[in-house]
Amino acid sequence: MDELKEIKKKFSVLRQKTRKGDIFQSLGPLMSDNLMTLPSQGTTPVVLPKNGEHALERFQTYDHQLDIRTEGMLDNIKVTTISDEDIQLAITQLANPLPKYRDTGAFLFLSDIIQNELISEDQLRLLTQRLVSDEQLFSHILEPENDGIYGRSFSILVLSLLLFTQRTKIHFMSADQMDLVINQVALYVALERDTRGFIGTNGWAHAFTHIGNVLAELFMMPQLMRADKLFLLASMLAGYRELKQPLMMGETERLVEVVIYAANAHELYADYILLTLKLWRKDLVTQRDLKTEAQWHQLYNRSRFFHEIILRGSQNVPKKLYDYAEQTKDYLT
Template sequence: MKQQMKMVLEMDDMQCQNYMKLHGNELFSYMLSNLGSPDSVLRDELIYRLFVKLISEQQLETIQLTHALKELITDRYLFASIDEKGSDDVFIRSFSTLWLTGLFWLDQEHPFMDSELRSKALEKSATYLLQERDTRGFVEGKGWAHSIAHGADLAAMIASHSLVEKRLIPIILEGVASCFWKGGVYVDDEDERLVAIIMSLAKSDYPEEILIEWMEQVFDKLDRKTPKKGYFQSFYHARTNILQFMKTLYFALKKSKRYPKLQSTASFFIQKWQNV
């Protein structure tokens, strides 16, 4: 099957279309079953690359896309062993978020989801960042897990989807805030991917006042968790994550010339907490 995927990746549109008519169901079923393989070559360079090719060239039938979507939002994929940290199932969850991001993108460009399934898929996906506990970036010998970054990409896509229900945005924002307290310090550009969620909301003119209130709540929690004495690693890791996120957000807002009040609020808190 690896050789078949390599071959299809090299095909032009017409060749790929003809191949998918004959072998598409078998190929796509294999890809879906192995999307979270610990083998980084199979997972990243073959399956995910081919998935992107197939959806961007619209080589998949609606029935195939719909089946994949229904599978991806289950405990077998997006929520596989969601309470665990350190297991290989993180690759299943993480790459499920990437597939879902691609499917929601396709649905924006060429709608294929019925309204009930779309609503269910968006709602399920919106809870992912809140539930994910494994914060690993690169896993030696197995490649990128990057579940927080990939989950942020999914959340940004949901936030920008024209048919997203506004009630899901607070869930996504709660998920972003939870990422600061999952343990450890992010070092693989997770802050930029999380900030992209806020920028997606900015582009859709989400109320600035709600985001200011959310930011204040992030720092209120940090204030409540401040050690009265001694050293608590979890607090200082969270503080580092929050400040890095806020600095990245500040410059993103400045560059975009959006949400000046939110930018000013971020500046205030950054200065307040910089040397604490």
């Protein structure tokens, strides 16, 4: 879609300017300006995966091997190669609204084979490439709430497992692939607007909790340059600023946990977070007469963010952030 291509270009320019040190204070507002120019999209049909039972059968053919691998009993047992086709099948089923096929099927299968190192480095790279593709990560993202959320959210969740593997076990990603991951994740966390947590009989969507997971992994990577971490942080905060639906199921707690980790890691991030909190308060000063449901959701999302900072305790939060949150808490309620 043309809108997605255009905002990708704009974010790419902002990332390069951040790397050069050309922008800092204006980074968040520039991101917000770009996000606000996106036109509203109409709803289009979401093509959901079929053959969930067939996929479960394929995943279950590996179950015995995964069980004995977990128990450390593989010394005399031939390892069955995980096929590329079954990996792709699992990627497809991440978009299944039914938790039987998505959670306990595809996600559990991918989690097991990644964490138990049952797939090759080539397959790890292939899996990463598929998960951060536009087709997977931005499917229906500019439209109103829809079933596309499952594929997007669980792609980010599996990506966090891959990043953990990259950080702690096998450095399988090339510099180019990591560069792509940063670009795609930064744009995703800025664009996602589906705040639903647990959805009826379909289980958890929880995109913003999964966003916290993937950002945590990226922030903990020592080889990632500081400017890229700042860019990711700014993207998430810019997206949070634009939310017009409530985060009610622990998502803000997870995001604040990750934000405070960054703030404690380097003063640069703490300074940027403080700028953002001041910007959010300025928004409210200039929009005192709240009339719409969306405006009230924005207010309470931000209020929960401030309160979560306070709840983490003054001993765990940089003083300037804690003090500012404490000073403004009554204003935001």
